[in-house]
Amino acid sequence: MNAQADRGAPLREHRGPWFGGYGGVFMPEPLMAAIDELAACYEACKADPGFQAEFARLSRDYTGRPSMLTEATRLSEQAGARILLKREDLNHTGSHKINNVLGQALVAQRLGKTRLIAETGAGQHGVATATAAALFGMECVIYMGEVDTERQALNVARMRLLGADVVPVTSGSRTLKDAINEGLRDWVANVDSTHYLMGTVAGPHPFPEMVRDFHRAIGEEAREQTIALTGGLPDAVLACVGGGSNAMGIFHAFLDDADVRLIGLEAAGDGAGTERHALSIGRGEPGLLHGMRTYMLQDDDGQTLESHSISAGLDYPGVGPEHAWLHDIGRAEYEPVSDAEAMEAFLALTRAEGIIPAIESAHAVAGALRLAREQPGSTLLVSLSGRGDKDVATAGRWFDVLDEDARQQ
């Protein structure tokens, strides 16, 4: 609990294991040695120019960094604000997830691990991990909730084509949180050979800090690009928040720019007033989940509640601890976006710009459209964290544009 010690220090310099009273390491004893080893290895990597150079090379030559900043001219006109899109959707594998995956694969290699395991919700992190495993010549097992394997069938096929073993998880709510449980069980049993490649800024230390660091380029690039394009900082930075990795990545560079509003959009599912949502900060309370203390959806007995969202990648009942802290200290704001609002924004961006966003990212676009109505003329930087190819079937059903044959598939 080092919030007090760090008072006055730049927010950008804040590190784990504790973000205020959030974070920590709440893991079963059998995994503590692996977690300590990982934390020590990551410290060494941070200080090693060779590691940083290799990560930068992969980010440039393999991922395609820096990603572009696109001014959404027609959407801006319709919305009445200047909307800039940080194009993580154009990264190799189609989302921001690859940034973290390449970083952790390098760490795993340094640890002598030969097998990568990961959880995935929408499948983007699973695809990215399977991609890194192919690139590094490692074995790969992806745990995915059975519900998600059904709604993201194309990504399942992509992972299998890349050589990964995709294991549908049938326990609990059969979504992302249960996939994480199953991944952690695998890790306990195979810790000597295996690195657990956590896909978001959640879990026990060092994951929240390490994953954030591997995504920091999103915000650093976007900050420079925005200044170059507009001559100043944006009025607000908006990103969707499930676990919160793309949001931490883009927020981080702006944490000490006090005039820039940081707005995380949580998935409100059927609506913020309903019981079917994924509003971990908006409706949750502090508790323990997946080895960290954070805001989470839970009942009076401390049982984790199931989250709901049309977007598999936001369908998670917890959130990264740094977001919980940024919320409490008032540096970032977290607002709900319902399935319906997200899909409306999905279509608006697609039609106005010819850019089909991931449904996750459409939540951020929806937040920008809402803010544009409140603050016309403002400059809004939006994290377009992923592309929507994987969501075409879901969107096709939502907007009823599928032919009969396709509907039956």
Next chain:
Amino acid sequence: MSTRITTEDAIRASGNRALIGYLPVGFPDLETSIEAAVAIAEAGCTAIELGVPYSDPGMDGPVIQAATQSTLERGFRLDELFDAVAAITARTSAPVLVMTYWNPVLRHGVDRFAERLAAAGGAGLITPDLTPENAADWLAAAERHDLDRVFLAAPSSSDARIDRAIEASRGFVYTVSTMGTTGARTDVDDAARALADRIAARAAATGREALRCVGLGVSTGAQVRDVLDYADGAIVGSALVRALGAGGVPAVRELAASLAAGTLDRGPADAATTPVSSSTVSSGTVSSSPQKDASA
């Protein structure tokens, strides 16, 4: 109401050949889970480990997960735990330890949970995802309410972490036999023997006592006997849960009796020459039968 015996005394009274049986509270229903716990105590379990069903049981394998998930799906509430502990301790003198992931305790309030557990006659807590460095509130509450706190040591634990588990634990040190989750295994790892020996050595080196009970993978009387060669107790979970699910209370009682046979000495000739494995604990009387509960 029987007189309460502490977990450490119960293990010593077994001749450091304890059998600890795990069952989830509320499975398949509250009444049956109480009857099953009493039955395994009567059949020879030295202590009962009562598991709290939890939505995210990271340390549990498929059998226990399925049982606790079905218990949650039928609407299990935490209040049932305290009712069950009270009902079980009213009928057996075997100590009842509660195995719980930490968030339900945190949510309930650590001190309130401890107070209710103590009032119900519970002996203490086994905490799979709470390590000693995060346990300050719990250790204080356990002290206030005179409850056991059982922490885990694993084959991967460093000496420093083992020292911390020994120092923080009261009751016994949960000696994790293998790197994995709960579930019956045909071979309990050699790692278990090595870890039990390391814990004994660390206890001796730091001038402390440590009772070592081995869990994860133990499912037969023969395995119980093997484990008791080098440890003070054997913990059986998934096998009992499976028996309860398949054949109800009679089946779980029968399995507990056959497991308890593994706690018996190997015979008069062996008994005379085989010392109790641990040199760091005060050896209790080597009994010729498993510890029986008062009502047996």
